[in-house]
Amino acid sequence: MHTITSFRAGLLPWFTEHQRPLPWRKDYQPYQIWIAEIMGQQTQMERVVVYFQSWIQQFPDIRALAAASEQEIFKAWEGLGYYSRARNLRKTAELLVRDHHGELPNEEAALLALPGIGPYTAAAILSIAFNQPVPLLDANVERVLCRVEDIDSPPKQSVTRKQLLQLCAELLPPNEPRNFNQALMELGALICTPKNPTCAACPVRECCRAFAAGTVNQRPVLVKKPDKINIIMACGIIEQDGRFYIQQRREEDVWGGLWEFPGGRLKEGETPEQAAAREIAEETEFRVIHLRPFTTVVHHYTKHRVTLHSFFCNLQNEQSTEPVLHAASQFRWVNQKELDSFAFPSGHRQLIKNMATYIFDA
Missing domain, CATH: 1.10.340.30 (Hypothetical protein; domain 2)
Incomplete structure (x- = not known):
C-alpha cells in the first residue's frame, strides 16, 4: 500500500x-x-x-x-x-x-x-x-481493507x-x-461494494493492492454460509363475532413479548390444517371448526426459513371464549383495526396485511 x-x-x-x-x-x-x-x-x-x-x-x-x-x-x-x-x-x-x-x-x-x-x-x-x-x-470496512491489502484469508x-x-x-x-x-x-x-465495485471512482484506488493485482472480485475471501433450516408451521386465525383471538408470547420464548395467532410446527405426517387445530387445542384448549385455508407466507430469521400456513376458523358451538393458556402470558379478542396496535413477528404481520383484502372481499 x-x-x-x-x-x-x-x-x-x-x-x-x-x-x-x-x-x-x-x-x-x-x-x-x-x-x-x-x-x-x-x-x-x-x-x-x-x-x-x-x-x-x-x-x-x-x-x-x-x-x-x-x-x-x-x-x-x-x-x-x-x-x-x-x-x-x-x-x-x-x-x-x-x-x-x-x-x-x-x-x-x-x-x-x-x-x-x-x-x-x-x-x-x-x-x-x-x-x-x-x-x-x-x-x-473488512471488505475495503481486504482489497486494499489483497488479503487472501477470510476476514x-x-x-x-x-x-x-x-x-x-x-x-x-x-x-x-x-x-x-x-x-x-x-x-x-x-x-x-460486494459485487461490481466501482473501482474507477474509488478515491484510494492507487493504494489498493487487489486492484493492482486484478483480484478485487476475489476479495474478501468468503466462507460458504450454511444452508437455511426449513421449518414448516401452521396457525389458526380464530374469528368469533367479528373479533380475532391473539395471544402474547412468553418472555423466555423466541419473539418473547410479541403477539401472535396460536400455532406451531407440523409433526411428521400431519397436514397444515391438522397441525393448526392441534396446536390451538394444546395452547388454548379451544376446539375449533370450519378451518378454511387463508394464505401461506415465508419469512427468514437467523438460520431459518419459515413457511407459515394459516387458516381462518371458528370456535366450536357453545364454547367459552376464555382460553386456558399453556403457551402464552395473556390473550385478547380484538377487531381487525385493533390488530394494528399490537407488535407481531414478521410472518404474522404479513398475515394481518393480507387479511384486510380478504375480509373486505368476503
Whole structure:
C-alpha cells in the first residue's frame, strides 16, 4: 500500500463530498448514534433511515425511551426483527436515567456494561458520537481493507481479524476519527461494494493492492454460509363475532413479548390444517371448526426459513371464549383495526396485511 498519508488524503475529501445525508449525521447526538447503530445491525440503510426517523419522533431522547412501555417499543421496532435489541434499548435507557443522568457515557468500560452494547457498538459510539480515536471494523470496512491489502484469508478468521484491526488503528488519524471511520464504511457501502465495485471512482484506488493485482472480485475471501433450516408451521386465525383471538408470547420464548395467532410446527405426517387445530387445542384448549385455508407466507430469521400456513376458523358451538393458556402470558379478542396496535413477528404481520383484502372481499 502507498503511504498512510496518501490513503487518508484520498479518502477524507471524498467523504466530505459524497457522504449520504443520514439524519443522525446532522449533529452527532450520542443517543441518535446509539439508536442508528443498533438499528443498523443486519438491516439495509434505507430501512434504517425510515425506522430511525419514526423512532426519534416517538422517542426523542433517552428519558422518553426509558418512560415508554415495552409494547410501545416493540410496535415501533416491528419489522426490524431481533426483538431482543429493542428490549435491550429500553433496559439501557432505564439504566442511563438511573445511573448516568440520562446520558450515554463516553468511556468504553461504562458502555460495555450496558445491555445490548458490545465492543463494536461501543467503539462506534465513542468514535462517531464522541469523536474519539477508536478504530471501527464492520463488514464494509473488512471488505475495503481486504482489497486494499489483497488479503487472501477470510476476514472472520482470528488472525485475519487481528490484522484488520491493527490496520484500522494504523490508518486512523487521531484528529479526525469520526470522519475517517465513517468514510471507510461509506466507501464500502457506495464504491467498494460486494459485487461490481466501482473501482474507477474509488478515491484510494492507487493504494489498493487487489486492484493492482486484478483480484478485487476475489476479495474478501468468503466462507460458504450454511444452508437455511426449513421449518414448516401452521396457525389458526380464530374469528368469533367479528373479533380475532391473539395471544402474547412468553418472555423466555423466541419473539418473547410479541403477539401472535396460536400455532406451531407440523409433526411428521400431519397436514397444515391438522397441525393448526392441534396446536390451538394444546395452547388454548379451544376446539375449533370450519378451518378454511387463508394464505401461506415465508419469512427468514437467523438460520431459518419459515413457511407459515394459516387458516381462518371458528370456535366450536357453545364454547367459552376464555382460553386456558399453556403457551402464552395473556390473550385478547380484538377487531381487525385493533390488530394494528399490537407488535407481531414478521410472518404474522404479513398475515394481518393480507387479511384486510380478504375480509373486505368476503
